[in-house]
Amino acid sequence: MNNNIIKIKYAVVGFATTLIVACNTNHKIINSTAYDNPFEKKVDSVLKLMTLEEKLGQLNLPSSGDITTGASQSSDIAKKIQEGKVGGLFNIKKVAKIREVQKIAVEKSRLGIPLIFGMDVIHGYETTFPIPLGLSSSWDMDLIEKTAQMAAKEATADGINWTFSPMVDISRDPRWGRVSEGAGEDVFLGSKIAAAMVKGYQQDDLSRNNTMLACVKHFALYGAPEAGRDYNTVDMSRIRMYNEYLPPYKAAIDAGVESVMVSFNEIDGVPATGNKWLLTDLLRKDWGFNGFVVTDYTGIEEMTYHGVGDLQQVSAQALKAGSDMDMVAEGFLGTLKKSVAGGKVSMDDIDKAVKRILTAKFKLGLFDDPYKYCDLSRPEKDIFTDENRAFARKVGAESMVLLKNENNVLPLKKSGTIALVGPLANTAVNMAGTWSVATKQDKSNPLLEGLKTVVGKDATILYAKGSNIDYDLEYEKRVTMFGKTIPRDGRTDKQLLDEALVIAKQSDVIVAALGEPAEMSGECSSVTNLQIPQVQKDLLQALLETGKPVVLVLFTGRPLAIVQENQKVPAILNVWFPGSEAGLAISDVLFGDVNPSGKLTATWPMNVGQVPVFYNHKNTGRPLGNKEGKFEKFKSNYIDVRNEPLYPFGYGLSYTNFQYSTLNLSSNTMSTGGSITVSVDVTNTGAFEGKEVVQLYVRDVVGSVTRPVKELKGFKKVLLKQGETKTISFQITENDLKFYNSNLDFIAEPGTFQVFVGTNSDTNLMKTFELIANNN
Numbered sequence: 001m002n003n004n005i006i007k008i009k010y011a012v013v014g015f016a017t018t019l020i021v022a023c024n025t026n027h028k029i030i031n032s033t034a035y036d037n038p039f040e041k042k043v044d045s046v047l048k049l050m051t052l053e054e055k056l057g058q059l060n061l062p063s064s065g066d067i068t069t070g071a072s073q074s075s076d077i078a079k080k081i082q083e084g085k086v087g088g089l090f091n092i093k094k095v096a097k098i099r100e101v102q103k104i105a106v107e108k109s110r111l112g113i114p115l116i117f118g119m120d121v122i123h124g125y126e127t128t129f130p131i132p133l134g135l136s137s138s139w140d141m142d143l144i145e146k147t148a149q150m151a152a153k154e155a156t157a158d159g160i161n162w163t164f165s166p167m168v169d170i171s172r173d174p175r176w177g178r179v180s181e182g183a184g185e186d187v188f189l190g191s192k193i194a195a196a197m198v199k200g201y202q203q204d205d206l207s208r209n210n211t212m213l214a215c216v217k218h219f220a221l222y223g224a225p226e227a228g229r230d231y232n233t234v235d236m237s238r239i240r241m242y243n244e245y246l247p248p249y250k251a252a253i254d255a256g257v258e259s260v261m262v263s264f265n266e267i268d269g270v271p272a273t274g275n276k277w278l279l280t281d282l283l284r285k286d287w288g289f290n291g292f293v294v295t296d297y298t299g300i301e302e303m304t305y306h307g308v309g310d311l312q313q314v315s316a317q318a319l320k321a322g323s324d325m326d327m328v329a330e331g332f333l334g335t336l337k338k339s340v341a342g343g344k345v346s347m348d349d350i351d352k353a354v355k356r357i358l359t360a361k362f363k364l365g366l367f368d369d370p371y372k373y374c375d376l377s378r379p380e381k382d383i384f385t386d387e388n389r390a391f392a393r394k395v396g397a398e399s400m401v402l403l404k405n406e407n408n409v410l411p412l413k414k415s416g417t418i419a420l421v422g423p424l425a426n427t428a429v430n431m432a433g434t435w436s437v438a439t440k441q442d443k444s445n446p447l448l449e450g451l452k453t454v455v456g457k458d459a460t461i462l463y464a465k466g467s468n469i470d471y472d473l474e475y476e477k478r479v480t481m482f483g484k485t486i487p488r489d490g491r492t493d494k495q496l497l498d499e500a501l502v503i504a505k506q507s508d509v510i511v512a513a514l515g516e517p518a519e520m521s522g523e524c525s526s527v528t529n530l531q532i533p534q535v536q537k538d539l540l541q542a543l544l545e546t547g548k549p550v551v552l553v554l555f556t557g558r559p560l561a562i563v564q565e566n567q568k569v570p571a572i573l574n575v576w577f578p579g580s581e582a583g584l585a586i587s588d589v590l591f592g593d594v595n596p597s598g599k600l601t602a603t604w605p606m607n608v609g610q611v612p613v614f615y616n617h618k619n620t621g622r623p624l625g626n627k628e629g630k631f632e633k634f635k636s637n638y639i640d641v642r643n644e645p646l647y648p649f650g651y652g653l654s655y656t657n658f659q660y661s662t663l664n665l666s667s668n669t670m671s672t673g674g675s676i677t678v679s680v681d682v683t684n685t686g687a688f689e690g691k692e693v694v695q696l697y698v699r700d701v702v703g704s705v706t707r708p709v710k711e712l713k714g715f716k717k718v719l720l721k722q723g724e725t726k727t728i729s730f731q732i733t734e735n736d737l738k739f740y741n742s743n744l745d746f747i748a749e750p751g752t753f754q755v756f757v758g759t760n761s762d763t764n765l766m767k768t769f770e771l772i773a774n775n776n
Contacts, residue, residue: 039358062330102117148201178525202214292360299323411589668770
């Protein structure tokens, strides 16, 4: 392209950029329901210049494919970019490479429209934080928001301006591998976390080069597949959708999220990618969303396997339903021109989608400066810094959940000899967990390194692998993919075990690092067995038989059924996958430099047969009548196991003890439109300073439709010194009592309500009040 054409092209696009620059140069995100698109005239001025092919190109989101630095000019993707057939790219990393590709779009395509660059920045970028299920266990919204803010700072320093996060799918089935990517089972907590993550990424100000577009996913209901099998059918009533699954998506919309990713599953028999009720009636009309919608990976093509039409048919259906950007499938690029000619799709349908994509690019400031995120000096200053890693270490420790601590085995002393045993004790590449695509896996610190660093010369650390992940090599390969292999060293299972027993007998205490490797949970990692692999169970049993105290450091991306371990092992610390600084963070907790304060955000079952099991269930007409959960014939229970889970929602111990007392309500009545204050005294009665997550639950005793036995409606994380008492207060408003009835009206019904406050969802400290209709 000669210089004259380039100058003409920039004059045209410059006109589009500056046409109304005097009207609005502020790129701050405004609530989508409160304004008309301030970029509309700019967008329209660009749209008028575009051919149909160029419009379809803006709706095309391929993976980066064969692009490599220095060879981008000759790649197939690069040719499409030059032809105006690409609107954005994902899975491309490193700022120099992104700058090179952006230069093709801006300087070699006819109109020079810049690309957006996306990536799955799920729980950190190169500095990686705990998996989202672990993050949620911190119950700390400021901390969670800061992790997203730091992830945005690192990712944008490397040229990326769009993340496919947060994932806010409610899930009550730990068989589903992607439970690791969400905030657990509760809609109230999940909604708070969704809003915190969006704010962290976007910071209400996309004009800055260290903020990025967030993308809430997977819209909708993806976390409730039949049999817990990924991509499987989802089928539920509208009343359940509105009360138990949709609110976290709505919370992200209300927080100003700029994009939405559609889920793979069907809703009411229609695939979400082509579901007009979901993407237009609910998302845009009812909720007022003005951003753009992107499909999931090959989501449009996959509609054909659902059996609703060929690629041309489903592409047209998806566009008209409200999907704006086609990830990878190229159904839009390859078929919509034919559909326009045949009258199946209108130019107005296409223009709506293109406008939404262009608007996002204007909001990011890419038309003003296409290289805004391509500062080559930023990576060294902003990515994987000592400051970021120190914060990751803090967050990792805050996310851990102490499940058991019999006879105060923990915290450990920094003295004597400690045996560290287990296949997860010295594997740096597994510490970040699933969906850590950008992390510096080889620079993560494993538990062995962390222990040695924290104890220094004060204690002796002996290490043995002890076992492989599983007896079955082929199964082990499936759960250690994507470079997260834990190499087998050629020895037999017995030789590995014997080595572990030798060092165990030389030690004062044994730390067993067991559980799941990183890719045993995550996408397409559904399971039917929720127990620790048998080879590791056998190792643990042998270690217990030495008579030495054993601490189980449990790695997992999902709730597990660890009944035997809970019965036999004196101390269990669930560490999830703590991220880049895993070894140091775990060691901080093991030795008491950090007092664990994490609380479970998903119920842990006794066995897989209880699944789904969750705290905010409804009563049946035949509930158990005894408080001990003992079997009763002709009641809703099992004959082989109690109804209660192993660990309830909100559960988590501390090295200290907390006592709850003096639960009070400011009034025993509340008028509609009013509020009451709930207060409770919490005392640290133990020997350590510690943090406690004080949890407030409400029960609507009588309703026009059946109501849950208990619902989380408030929580506060408080620090208490040894012997200190604090009075913790919550305000309950009418809005906290509202629910969707059978007509999908969002209402609070006058009547009796019970208020519970305690250390987890199993609390029985309770008061009652009446909601009274205000006739004024």
